[in-house]
Amino acid sequence: MKAVAVTPGTPNSAHLRDIPEPSLDAVPAGDGVLVKTLKVGVDATDREINEALYGNAPEGDDYLVMGHESFGVVEAVGPNVTRVKPGDYVTATVRRPGGSIYDIIGTNDMTSEETYYERGINLRHGFMTEKFVDEEEYIVRIPQGLKHLHVLMEPMSCAAKAVQQAFEAQQRMKVWRPKLAYVQGSGQIGLLTTLILKLKGLQVYTLARGEAPNLKAEIVEGMEAKYVSTRQTPIEELVKQTGKPDLIVDATGSSKLAFDAMNHVGHNGVVVWTSITGGDHHMEVPADSVNLNWVLGNKLLLGSVNANRTHFESGIRDLALGDMMFPGVLQRILTNPVDGLENFGEMMRLLIEDKSALKVYMNIAEG
Incomplete structure (x- = not known):
């Protein structure tokens, strides 16, 4: 064959x-x-x-x-x-x-x-x-009713794992009820992460370089999240408007943006890295400032890769709910x-x- x-x-x-x-x-x-x-x-x-x-x-x-x-x-x-x-x-x-x-x-x-x-x-x-x-x-x-979303199951499992891992790790806080999240990147993982966080009731801002109107912005807004072009509103300006987020999920494929997220998450917050950046890029990091703020702020950096059966199953459930909540939106990713x-x-x-x-x-x- x-x-x-x-x-x-x-x-x-x-x-x-x-x-x-x-x-x-x-x-x-x-x-x-x-x-x-x-x-x-x-x-x-x-x-x-x-x-x-x-x-x-x-x-x-x-x-x-x-x-x-x-x-x-x-x-x-x-x-x-x-x-x-x-x-x-x-x-x-x-x-x-x-x-x-x-x-x-x-x-x-x-x-x-x-x-x-x-x-x-x-x-x-x-x-x-x-x-x-x-x-x-x-x-x-x-489910037969999800066959129109076909190849989204695997990327959805990765998004599901990233969010689940953040919530599981935050059991260290005894009580953690995040209200505000940033998703960096509007590729398939970023968009599906946006969906999961919206279904959890968070206020979600999805950050990307492209200026609206565009397809990714329409998908984000179709999920009742907020699309932000970092060309128009850099993350530093967005933080001034919203306050520091409780959770940042990076799905950009950029090590610079992944590290930069560490400067913006709030106290007791989590940054999750989901993308892999091959290569040998170097950058300067304000190490003293990051060290001070992360220790005093009880912040957490988490890497998440791949997924197991439980993440596939929970991701499929969220796709089913998301497809009902936001009809026709998820299929536009394909x-x-x-x-x-x-x-x-x-x-x-x-x-x-x-x-x-x-x-x-x-x-x-x-x-």
Whole structure:
């Protein structure tokens, strides 16, 4: 069957290739699920893997099948599978377990090992192919009524984890009732984080460079949050207007903006970093001031990456509620479909060249 893959270590190596069809027999104990792939989303991670900035092939192979944002329909299940059945729409988690205690208890996203396993990213093949097989534990059912949001499930799980981790960590405060939040960045993670925080009842400002009117601003405002162009209103000015936020989630992909957030969060507040910034950028940090204010203000900096099954499930619930609260808004995130695996070149072009492409995804099959 066909798949889109890269040759790790070789820049711009995305290509179409034939790979063996998957079999339920590959999963022991009758726990396998065979999924027909319908759509696969792509993001900056896929672009950077194609640029050979990271990513490794599974042992024994010299290629890595791309794609970690899956949406498909179950074709067959092993005899011991109970959570899904043929005909169900599903997605799949990304991280696979290593050997740490965190992996063993199902929190693969929190592994303490240096080596990690992620489908479509590192040491495990991804989902950009016609079919895939996985264990029932890593397959998450999607309500039929949410199939129009298809590839948003995986990025939503990352947003859900980031917010949940902040609230869990703030149990240290005994009582923490945040009212004001800033979300830095208006890509898919920033927009979905905005949704989650709005559903929690916070006043949310989503900060981005682009000046309104634009699509991202319309989506933010459609969720009854407030869009702020930092070209027009720098964060320093916004803080003067609103007061310091209780929570800042950075999803910009800019280490400068991620660090700058530390200067603006309020006492007992949290800054969450969700984006990964490769490279060797250097900047000056007012270390004495940050150190003083963070210690005296009991502030917390939290990194959040990937997600496990519980985050997928809670993210899907929030997508369902958000789709009812703000009809038609979330679907607008899905901006750029590409039809067919053979058109992977257009997919990569959109990822690399089209700055207006909010969400690129590939239509692989009907279903």
